[in-house]
Amino acid sequence: MSETDRAHEWHAGTASEVITPSESMRMAGYGAREEPSEGTLQDLHAKAIALEDERGTRFVTVGVEILAISRPLHAAVTEACEEQYGLPATHLLLNASHTHCGPVYRERKTEVFSLNDEERAQARAYAEFLEETLVDVVGRAIEDLSPASVTYSHAKCGIAFNRRIPLEQGIGFQPYPDGPVDHDVPVLAIESPDGETLRGILFGYACHPTSLSLREWTGDWAGYAMEYLEEEFPDATAVFVQGCGGDQKAYPQRELELTKHYGKSLATAVRGALVAQRREVHGPLRCVKEEVDLEFEEPPTREELEAQLESEERYERRHAEHLLDELDEHGELPRSHPYPIQAVGFGGDLTMIALTGEVLVGYSLKLKERLPGPLWVAGYSNNYMTYIPTVDDLFAGGYEADRFVHLTELPAKFDHSVEDRVLSTATALARRVGPPDER
Template identity: 40%
Template sequence: MKFSVLLGSVLLISSFCSAQSRAPEWKAGVATRKLTPDGPIWLAGYANRTAPSDGVDLDVFAKALALDDGHGGRIVIVTLDLIGVPPELRAFAERESAQHFGLKPHELLLNASHTHSAPQVSPDRMVLERTFSRAAKTADVDAVNAFQTFLQRTVVDVIGESLQASAPARLEFNQARAGFAMNRRRLEPNGTYSNNPNPTGPVDHDVPVLRVIGADGKLRAVLFGYACHNTTLGGSRISGDYAGHAQRFLEAAHPGATALFMMGCGGDQNPYPRGAMVPGQPVEQLAEQHGRALANAVFTALAARPRPVPGPLRAALADALLDYEPLSAKELETFNATEHTPPILQRAQALRAALQKGERPAALPCPVQVVQFGPALTLVAIGGEVVVDYSLRIKRELKGEADVWVAGYSNHVFGYLGSRRVIEEGGYEGIGANIRILNHPGRFTFAAEDVIMAKVHELRRSLGP
């Protein structure tokens, strides 16, 4: 009899502790706003476009996930089905969020999926100055300008709505894998690097997944990531590409839940196959298949006994200053009136004058953000089109008790951020893309990777154990 009572007491205590461990520790809110414009608009990402969009395959969205540990730690993560995050958008969202919601800069993270099938985001100089300025009509310019105003206001609105929707929740984390990303830097016989499939190049196939569960036990939101360009498509219709389809599949499987995609370090990664690689298969089907593969990875992570994520929540944000190796006079001579627009020629002239005076270009501020979820998870978010080497190195150097999640394309997408290896090798991600219209005065120095890593470690240490 005594044994039965004792056993019952143990079971009761065990049940109570289990319930306590699964009780909501957080407050979380999620919100969604559609970004798809009503009419045609110039799309971003490819400089060879000659006309605005002619339809919609998949709507694009701004989504926000607000997390509060109940002890003063909070973060709002905004995911955007867009080519990038212009500094003007980040500055506007930061200023308005501080004024209306009391958010501090380190409590806001903006990430773009880098879909090449979403509306043009100004100022994207490569598109605006190489093609848009020559081919666009007045109505096209007006549509892009109107979208910028709408975008800024919408991002602030979705942040506010996520904060207002805050309710008790618990967080869990796990990872799975998806395999359609492949390195796209292929070494050619002449020693240069082309943009083509490279099956032996470095990749990061991890699919990190953070799920938010309400007090009622139902899934409220799932934040997931992958390191791969959203460039399956290349047409003239609006779409979130594979990331948009993945979100759609997840939300269809979990009615009432919101799926948010956060782009990883996919600067030198492409989805393969893509475009017209598969004879007879429409490219839209390829985007959908990649989206299904990514969604399946998320489903797997959700089913694989995710790890509870406790508080406290701490975050830090600062700029890493990246120095340039300026272009030579010979390199600047290649910019001519036949191939380049007046704004580009003016920049070339200014760079030649600075070179003659011995002046070095000012360093570029690259935002680095670290968010620490108790002892369970470290999230590192870096600006620019970050190549995969950064993700692999950060995970290796921060490896410990906490899982490590690395995102690129965050807070300011200024162009490519190559690792030392990629900068030394050259090619599109090493220097070509960044100087093709002189939006950068040269390549980053070989020290860029170490500068970024030093800032990552500095911010992680500042958050304490």
């Protein structure tokens, strides 16, 4: 394709905004960390890449260096973006990096810790700031739209281990070298039509950014990967998209130099993808989103919840208190929960699937078996509810599949239909937006 043709096919824009809190406040992610932040190791960001095809259809991806995208935050941002920019919710992807060194901006009854009145007010104020900033960064990326070429490539990076190790007493929480991983690094490059200037880098990886447990703000290794890429390519905005990393973790941990090394390793993989033979990406853009109900196992009875109030574990007590309140208010506990799935097709050249929650790696691996490539599967997108385990994970049990439910507002863990419901819906949506022979 000629430079003139490329200039007419795509327009792209980028934007970035610092979202580091301006004051000391509680940090999200680790229940044992009960003290507020005490400084900034690395600024946190919200970054956007907007794409527009030759028909004028737009799609915007926003990477946010926070623990999770809450349902209220997603609803507020998508509503405002549709009202202000005419951007439908199906055409906006919000993805959380899942750093555990970012701020608390929501309070749930089942949260791992309690907030006092001052901390609660700080969280509410930050939530308002975050909402306004995300809407603004989407708008600025759209304003920045100009002719561009779009290419896709991928690489491999080996920093992630599976952390669900089978032990005699059950599933343990430590590196499991023989466990499933997804070391793929998908990369979408946004360049000037002449290919001389790299303007944007959208890249992904499936792994918890939890190699640090500091009281300083930082994006962990994902933040360092973006920082290194922007140092190497000063005209580019680097945007990280978290994958299906619910059971993935970098080891060893708790050393800053190792964290920087993990970031450098991922950035090097991205650079490798950029110098490899890249696939030209064409339109048209197709964006769809659908909710599927994920069903729970039989919820606990009132008697069981009242007994749980006597548990030695505060998480179990809080969970029981919340569910008893639900019973008092509604007379019953929910039997299912809506689960949004988004799919975006770039002509026949690339399909992206965005899943909600802390999705375990089995989902990306199984979707890549079902669907033709190139396929990009993201987790931690557009909402947060809990871990999303496969059937095998549910049978095995462990933290993600079983115990974590006490840290959520959900009544019980998922039943064994969860995998089929997620995979079948994601597959159907991907085929709707994918290559013509798949539709």
